[in-house]
Structures are given as structure tokens and as C-alpha cells.
Amino acid sequence: MDNLLLNIDFNKGGNNKEPAGAKTNNKNKDKYKKNKQKIINKKIERHNKTSDGQPRTFNNQTQGDRFNKNKPFQQRPQHQSLLVAEKQPELVSEAIVEEQQQQEPVQINQIKRHLGISDKSKQIKKEYKEALADKTVKFDGDDDYDIELNPILPNEKKVKYQNRDKKQDQEIKEEEKTEQQAAKVPFVEEVLVREEAEVFTGDKFSDLPLNDKLKQVLQENNFEKLTNIQKSAIPVILKHQNVVLKSETGSGKTLAYLVPLLEYLSYISLNKEKITRENGTYCVIFSPTRELCLQIEIEMKKLLKLFYYVVCGTITGGENPKKEKSRIRKGLTVIICTPGRFLYHLENSSCLNFSRLCYYIFDEADRILDQGFEREMNKCLSMIKKKVPEKFKTKGDDCFWSDSMRINFVSATINSKVEALGSKLMENYEKVGFDLSVSSEMEVVAQIPKQIQQFFVEIPTQYRLLYLLAFLYTHQQEKVLVFVSNCEHVNFLYHLINNLNWNKFGKREDDQNKNENEEQKVDTLCGGHIYKLHGDMDHNERKKNYFGFDKADSAILISTDVASRGLDFKHVEWILQYDLSSQIKEYVNRVGRTARIATTGQSLCFMMPQEKGYIKHLKTKYGFEIHQRDRFNLIKLFQKKVQELKPEAKLIFKSLKNIEDEDEQQEAIHRLRYLVRSTMEQDGLNLISMAQIAKNSSTRAYAGHSHEMRHVFEINNLNLTEFARSFALYKNLMSVGLPQYGKKEEKKRTHSKRDDKNNQSEKTVNMDDEKMFSKRLKKSQQKGLEKKLNVLTDVNQKERVMGMISDLKRAVYVNEDKVALRKKNFEKARHSVGKKVLSEFI
Numbered sequence: 001m002d003n004l005l006l007n008i009d010f011n012k013g014g015n016n017k018e019p020a021g022a023k024t025n026n027k028n029k030d031k032y033k034k035n036k037q038k039i040i041n042k043k044i045e046r047h048n049k050t051s052d053g054q055p056r057t058f059n060n061q062t063q064g065d066r067f068n069k070n071k072p073f074q075q076r077p078q079h080q081s082l083l084v085a086e087k088q089p090e091l092v093s094e095a096i097v098e099e100q101q102q103q104e105p106v107q108i109n110q111i112k113r114h115l116g117i118s119d120k121s122k123q124i125k126k127e128y129k130e131a132l133a134d135k136t137v138k139f140d141g142d143d144d145y146d147i148e149l150n151p152i153l154p155n156e157k158k159v160k161y162q163n164r165d166k167k168q169d170q171e172i173k174e175e176e177k178t179e180q181q182a183a184k185v186p187f188v189e190e191v192l193v194r195e196e197a198e199v200f201t202g203d204k205f206s207d208l209p210l211n212d213k214l215k216q217v218l219q220e221n222n223f224e225k226l227t228n229i230q231k232s233a234i235p236v237i238l239k240h241q242n243v244v245l246k247s248e249t250g251s252g253k254t255l256a257y258l259v260p261l262l263e264y265l266s267y268i269s270l271n272k273e274k275i276t277r278e279n280g281t282y283c284v285i286f287s288p289t290r291e292l293c294l295q296i297e298i299e300m301k302k303l304l305k306l307f308y309y310v311v312c313g314t315i316t317g318g319e320n321p322k323k324e325k326s327r328i329r330k331g332l333t334v335i336i337c338t339p340g341r342f343l344y345h346l347e348n349s350s351c352l353n354f355s356r357l358c359y360y361i362f363d364e365a366d367r368i369l370d371q372g373f374e375r376e377m378n379k380c381l382s383m384i385k386k387k388v389p390e391k392f393k394t395k396g397d398d399c400f401w402s403d404s405m406r407i408n409f410v411s412a413t414i415n416s417k418v419e420a421l422g423s424k425l426m427e428n429y430e431k432v433g434f435d436l437s438v439s440s441e442m443e444v445v446a447q448i449p450k451q452i453q454q455f456f457v458e459i460p461t462q463y464r465l466l467y468l469l470a471f472l473y474t475h476q477q478e479k480v481l482v483f484v485s486n487c488e489h490v491n492f493l494y495h496l497i498n499n500l501n502w503n504k505f506g507k508r509e510d511d512q513n514k515n516e517n518e519e520q521k522v523d524t525l526c527g528g529h530i531y532k533l534h535g536d537m538d539h540n541e542r543k544k545n546y547f548g549f550d551k552a553d554s555a556i557l558i559s560t561d562v563a564s565r566g567l568d569f570k571h572v573e574w575i576l577q578y579d580l581s582s583q584i585k586e587y588v589n590r591v592g593r594t595a596r597i598a599t600t601g602q603s604l605c606f607m608m609p610q611e612k613g614y615i616k617h618l619k620t621k622y623g624f625e626i627h628q629r630d631r632f633n634l635i636k637l638f639q640k641k642v643q644e645l646k647p648e649a650k651l652i653f654k655s656l657k658n659i660e661d662e663d664e665q666q667e668a669i670h671r672l673r674y675l676v677r678s679t680m681e682q683d684g685l686n687l688i689s690m691a692q693i694a695k696n697s698s699t700r701a702y703a704g705h706s707h708e709m710r711h712v713f714e715i716n717n718l719n720l721t722e723f724a725r726s727f728a729l730y731k732n733l734m735s736v737g738l739p740q741y742g743k744k745e746e747k748k749r750t751h752s753k754r755d756d757k758n759n760q761s762e763k764t765v766n767m768d769d770e771k772m773f774s775k776r777l778k779k780s781q782q783k784g785l786e787k788k789l790n791v792l793t794d795v796n797q798k799e800r801v802m803g804m805i806s807d808l809k810r811a812v813y814v815n816e817d818k819v820a821l822r823k824k825n826f827e828k829a830r831h832s833v834g835k836k837v838l839s840e841f842i
């Protein structure tokens with residue numbers, strides 16, 4: 001304390017500055033002290049005299065006032081700092097402190113802190129004043145004074161006020177705690193106690209009544225212990241039962257139906273007839289995606305090593321149909337297919353042989369129906385029925401009951417719709433893995449493995465992209481699967497992330513020119529292991545990306561829901577739901593891509609502020625355990641990661657003195673934005689138009705959220721400008737590549753009032769977008785109604801729907817479009833009819 005006061009007096013402050021060399025020269029020091037004392041004495045003298053040089057008279061009755069200029073210096077009570085610094089009473093005087101107060105507020109604060117007088121004293125001071133005004137507290141002239149010349153209260157009064165202060169403090173603290181409790185938990189630190197995975201049972205495959213070859217092959221593939229679902233499902237399926245099978249994601253359902261299938265085929269081969277390729281197909285496995293077909297084929301081929309007579313093959317979209325045809329002609333014992341392509345072959349290939357068909361398996365059965373496969377599925381089944389009518393019990397088209405068929409329905413999220421299809425196929429069936437003690441809604445939660453930690457983070461719409469990049473940078477040594485709502489968004493994110501050069505991160509334009517060599521080095525996330533997956537991709541690229549992500553140790557996969565079902569990527573640590581899905585089933589299946597078969601994993605939902613209801617819905621309706629994470633913690637982690645991976649980046653964060661400070665954290669976000677913008681502007685990448693297309697598709701997808709969840713995903717609550725920013729479409733980037741501007745507007749934009757014009761143009765862009773969007777929305781509604789019209793039989797209903805369609809058509813083709821359409825027709829007519837006739841026509 002003494003040192004502190006001495007330092008303040010001697011080393012700092014304008015007039016109090018110690019002369020050069022004083023520290024080393026004691027003589028000089030004494031001289032300095034004497035001078036100092038002289039200055040103080042002079043000050044006291046000046047204070048005690050009026051401007052005329054006459055001695056000042058003091059009014060003693062006002063001595064309780066805060067700043068008592070009417071009180072002689074000597075008569076003032078001793079200052080607390082003087083009491084503390086008793087050793088140098090001549091140096092640390094009130095006058096010095098006063099002077100310091102004017103010139104060195106920082107140091108006064110230091111003194112305050114050391115004396116334990118914080119800014120809270122201001123509040124106490126205020127209360128003192130109030131108390132004085134109320135005359136509830138009286139001061140006799142003997143009261144002591146604190147550093148700010150407040151009267152120091154007798155102890156009981158002080159305690160009273162201190163307690164009051166503490167109480168208030170506590171209340172405020174508690175309030176803050178409850179508000180921030182969830183949000184301020186560290187971002188990735190494991191706060192939850194992970195439950196022991198309870199996937200495996202004590203039972204083994206070797207205990208099951210299977211043939212020796214199958215047991216051997218299972219052992220060779222390290223399938224030893226049975227999982228819960230395998231233990232309960234395999235014996236039931238083996239007993240020639242139709243089964244609807246449901247269990248949590250990643251619990252080994254595939255093996256649960258493949259093992260009984262192989263057992264059955266080997267039984268036929270040993271006891272009934274030799275299975276050959278010429279015999280045709282014995283089993284058809286339906287699955288919703290090509291990748292899942294591929295995966296089932298791989299899993300099956302692992303088991304086929306000792307069953308050379310069983311040939312399995314996939315029939316999926318994207319493959320060359322001719323090649324598939326030749327494979328079918330050679331004979332496939334087990335066909336693994338997507339319904340669309342299978343239907344194509346049923347309609348176009350006569351070589352399909354179903355005379356021995358005895359097994360149907362529907363993997364991800366609920367998705368097969370959801371995806372609009374229902375019609376295709378029904379067609380497939382009825383065509384098979386037409387080919388081999390003797391196998392089926394009933395004659396009508398809608399019923400596919402058969403005594404000679406074994407049917408398995410499999411999914412983690414089976415619902416009543418699936419059961420309805422099930423009843424068309426199976427006269428009676430056994431349910432395995434259903435928990436009848438809980439409601440079907442709550443049962444959904446049970447399908448998420450317990451070892452998955454679920455989080456959500458609320459992010460302002462405009463920063464979404466930047467936080468995504470921060471997250472990916474922070475977790476680039478892990479495997480992250482990012483889900484978005486549409487193919488265009490996947491494409492945009494994929495190209496953007498692939499082209500970000502993190503060597504440029506945080507550098508300004510002038511810095512960049514200095515280090516051109518360094519700039520040439522490209523530093524991409526995960527060492528460039530970035531993949532994408534969606535339905536519009538070329539089949540071979542899809543396959544390549546699927547295997548690429550599966551094999552990588554650390555990688556990023558950006559995907560639509562095409563990857564949400566059944567795919568078993570190895571060791572995915574994080575599932576990131578960047579665009580939320582309004583369907584609970586999709587949430588469960590997306591999350592289920594991590595924590596497979598007794599491993600652990602985390603999932604994170606990126607939530608826009610207006611989507612708060614989503615988490616509430618999941619928590620209250622389904623009882624999900626989702627924990628909030630603070631976005632600032634994410635940025636903190638990001639900064640730490642940057643500093644860890646790029647030690648030279650200290651320069652980047654030179655302004656970040658306090659990493660806890662939210663404003664300073666914002667700095668990192670700005671730097672990220674700069675990196676994104678510079679990448680967007682790069683020639684030849686075409687990122688801006690990709691972003692615009694992605695934004696439009698995402699807006700449409702947002703408007704297409706299920707009716708049940710419209711209150712959460714309400715398109716009218718979506719701020720389109722902020723939403724555009726989440727696609728890196730910032731104000732001045734919006735104008736690039738947009739064809740909407742006329743020549744006049746283009747000229748105007750280069751004028752001096754550029755900013756105003758930019759604002760205007762941004763508005764026009766948004767208006768155009770909105771117009772486009774509403775048009776498309778109406779068109780899609782129209783299409784939906786047209787589909788409905790095909791199915792309707794009632795004449796009145798038909799008429800009503802037709803009326804609605806024509807209303808929509810009128811709304812879509814606004815006047816301008818009508819004119820354009822007429823012009824187009826006119827042009828057509830001119831070509832076909834000729835000018836002469838046309839003039840008559842006009």
C-alpha cells in the first residue's frame with residue numbers, strides 16, 4: 001500500500017513527476033521531497049486566503065458537506081489514505097490526492113481498489129445523501145471521512161448499509177445467474193455426465209440357433225455380442241414372422257434383419273433347393289437412398305464370404321440402366337434398390353424373375369413413404385403381384401397379403417402411416433422394439449442414443465454463416481456433418497468453405513500485398529477434406545464423397561437430408577443442424593449419424609432468434625434434453641484455436657486485450673466477415689450468384705416448413721436482408737451480378753450519393769426476391785392442387801379445387817407476364833400463319 005502511494009506521488013502525474021535521475025540519487029530525492037512539501041504548504045496557504053490575500057473565514061456548521069470549501073484545511077478530518085500511509089504523512093496529503101484526482105483518475109481508482117472502496121461507494125454515497133435529506137441519519141461533527149470526503153458512519157449504521165448493499169447485490173446476482181446459467185456454460189466442455197452405453201447385451205451370436213457358417217462369418221467380422229434389438233428381433237424373425245422393427249439409431253438394425261435373411265437362404269439351400277442365379281430373386285430390400293443401398297450391400301457382402309451362391313446387387317438411380325439390366329439378366333438373389341429405379345426395371349425389363357420371391361425388407365420404411373415414394377412403392381408391389389399372382393392371397397390391387405412371404409419393416413422412427421402400409425402387406429405382424437408403456441410422441445426421444453449430447457445455440461440471423469465458419473475452424477480436427485435444407489445451399493457452402501484461404505484470415509488489404517508469397521499458400525479447413533452430398537449430384541461424385549467422408553479422420557460433410565437416414569459414417573463427432581428441420585423424425589435421424597453403436601457424439605442446432613419456439617417444442621412435447629450454449633463462448637474458442645494454430649495471428653487479435661469482452665469478440669466476427677467477403681469477390685468463383693440461388697432456395701424451403709411448425713418457422717418473421725447476409729450477400733456485394741438494374745440506375749449508382757443509392761438498390765433486390773418468391777410459392781401451391789385434383793373423385797370437390805387453381809394461375813401471371821405471354825403467342829402465330837393472315841387476325 002505504501003509503495004503504491006509513493007509510486008503515485010513520485011512517478012506519475014503532471015506536476016508531481018519525479019525529476020530525471022531522482023531514483024538513483026538520494027540527495028536529489030530529499031530535495032524533491034522538500035520541494036514537494038513546499039508546494040503543499042503553498043497550496044494550504046492559498047486555500048486559507050481569499051483572493052484579496054485576506055485570511056478566509058470558515059463556517060463550521062457546514063462541515064458535513066461533501067466538498068467543504070468553507071472549511072480550513074487543517075480543520076478537515078484526517079484522510080483515510082493518510083491513516084493508511086502513516087509512514088509518509090508529509091507526502092501523502094489530501095492536497096496531493098486532490099491533485100491526483102484531477103490528473104490521474106486511474107490511479108485514484110487503484111487506491112480505491114486497494115482500500116476496498118469500489119464504485120459501489122457511489123451507491124452508498126447516494127444513500128447517505130438520501131438519508132441526510134430524510135434526516136434519518138444524523139451526523140455530529142466528529143464523524144470520520146472516507147477517501148471521497150463522505151462522512152464515515154458509526155459501525156452499526158455502516159453494517160446496516162453494507163448489509164443492504166450485499167442483499168441487493170445478491171438479488172441481482174441471482175437474477176443474472178438464472179438468465180445466464182444455461183448460456184454461459186463452456187461451449188464444448190463436457191458438463192453432462194455421460195451415461196454408460198447400453199447398446200450391447202451379454203448374449204452372443206454363437207448362442208443363437210444359426211448355421212455354423214453364419215456363426216463363423218459373424219465371428220470373422222468381429223460381430224460377437226448381440227445388441228438389444230438384435231437379441232429381441234432375430235429370434236422373432238427366425239420364427240417366420242412378419243416383423244415391424246424399431247430401435248434407436250446406430251443400434252445394429254441392419255444386422256438384425258440380414259442375419260435371419262441369410263439363415264433363411266442357407267436353410268433353403270440346404271433343405272429345399274440349390275440356390276442359383278438362374279432361380280431369380282429371392283429377396284428385395286427397399287431403401288430410400290442410393291448411399292444406404294450401397295451401405296447395406298457392403299454389410300451384406302461381409303457376411304457372404306461363405307455363401308458363394310447368394311448374389312446380391314444394387315439397383316439405384318444414377319447407375320447406367322443398361323449395366324443394371326445385364327446384371328439382372330444374369331440373376332440377382334438379393335436385390336437392394338431404391339423404389340424409383342426398381343419400378344423402371346419392373347416396367348422395362350422382362351428378365352426380372354420373381355418366381356421364388358419370398359422376402360421383402362423395407363429399410364427406413366417411414367422415409368420410403370414420406371419422400372413421395374408411396375405411389376412408386378404401391379406400383380412396384382402391384383407389378384410384382386401381377387408377375388407372380390399365385391403367391392398372393394387376394395386379387396385386388398390394394399392388398400398384398402401372402403402366406404409365402406416374409407416381410408420386415410425397419411426404422412428408428414416408425415409411425416402410424418408406416419403401420420398403415422404394413423397392414424396392406426401383412427395380415428398379421430409382430431412388433432419388436434416398441435415401448436408400449438409410453439406415448440408414441442415420447443417414444444421418439446427414446447430413439448436418440450443416450451450417449452449423444454444435444455445442444456443448441458442462438459445466433460443472430462446475419463451472423464449465422466460467420467459462426468458456422470468459426471465452429472468449423474474450431475473443430476477442424478474432428479468429423480463434422482452439417483445439415484442444410486436444400487441442394488443449392490449445400491453447393492454454396494461447399495464452394496465457399498473450399499475456397500476460403502485461412503492464411504488471409506485477419507489480414508487487411510495492405511498486409512496482404514506485403515506477404516504475397518504467403519498468400520499463395522492455401523490453408524483450407526480439415527486439410528481440404530471437405531465433402532458435399534445431395535440429390536442433384538452426379539452419382540459417381542456422390543459415391544466418391546460418401547466414401548471420402550467415411551474414411552477420413554477429420555473432415556466436413558455438408559449435406560441435405562439425403563445423409564440423414566441410415567448412413568453409418570465412422571466416428572462422426574459433431575452433427576450440426578444449420579437449417580433446422582421441422583419434422584421431429586428428421587431431427588432424430590440427423591442426430592443419429594453420430595454416437596453409433598455405443599460410441600459418443602454431440603449435436604448442435606443453429607437457431608435464429610425467432611425460432612426459439614423450436615427448442616421449447618422439442619422439450620415440452622417430446623421431453624428432449626437439449627442444452628443451450630453461448631455463442632460468445634464459441635467465438636472465444638475460435639480465437640484460442642486461431643492463436644494455437646497460427647501463433648503469428650497474435651497480430652490479428654492485437655485489439656483483443658480482454659477475451660471475455662463481448663465487443664472485442666465481435667472483432668473476430670468482423671475479421672471473419674472480411675475473409676468471406678474477399679473470397680466472395682474473387683474472380684472466376686461465381687460465389688455471388690451461387691449465394692443468391694442458395695438464398696432463394698432456402699427462403700422457399702423456409703416457407704415450406706410443415707404446417708404443424710409454421711408458428712415457429714414463420715416466413716413473415718424472417719428478415720430477408722439479414723437472411724441474405726447469412727449467405728454472405730452483403731450490401732455492396734448484392735449489386736454484383738444482379739441483372740435487375742437498368743442503365744440509368746447503373747449510372748446513378750456511381751454518383752456521389754452512392755450510399756443512398758446502394759440502400760435503394762438493396763431494397764429493389766429484396767422486393768424482386770420477394771416477388772419471385774411469392775410467385776414460386778403460388779406455383780408450388782398450384783402444382784400441389786393439380787396433384788390433388790388427379791386423386792379426387794367427388795365432382796363438387798373437383799370443381800372447388802379447379803377454381804382455386806385458376807385463382808392461383810391468375811395471381812401468378814401478373815399483368816406484365818400476361819403481356820409477355822401474348823407477345824410470345826403473337827410471335828408464334830406470326831411464324832406459323834404469316835403476316836397477311838395475321839393482320840386480319842389483329
Ligand SMILES: Nc1ncnc2c1ncn2[C@@H]1O[C@H](COP(=O)(O)OP(=O)(O)OP(=O)(O)O)[C@@H](O)[C@H]1O
Binds near residue numbers: 248
Ligand atoms: N453386434 C454388433 N457388434 C458390433 N458391431 C455391430 C453389431 N451390430 C451392428 N454393428 C455395427 O454398428 C454400426 C451401426 O449399425 P446399423 O447401421 O445397422 O445401425 P442402425 O440401427 O441401422 O442405424 P440407423 O437407425 O441409423 O439406420 C454398423 O457399423 C454395424 O457394422
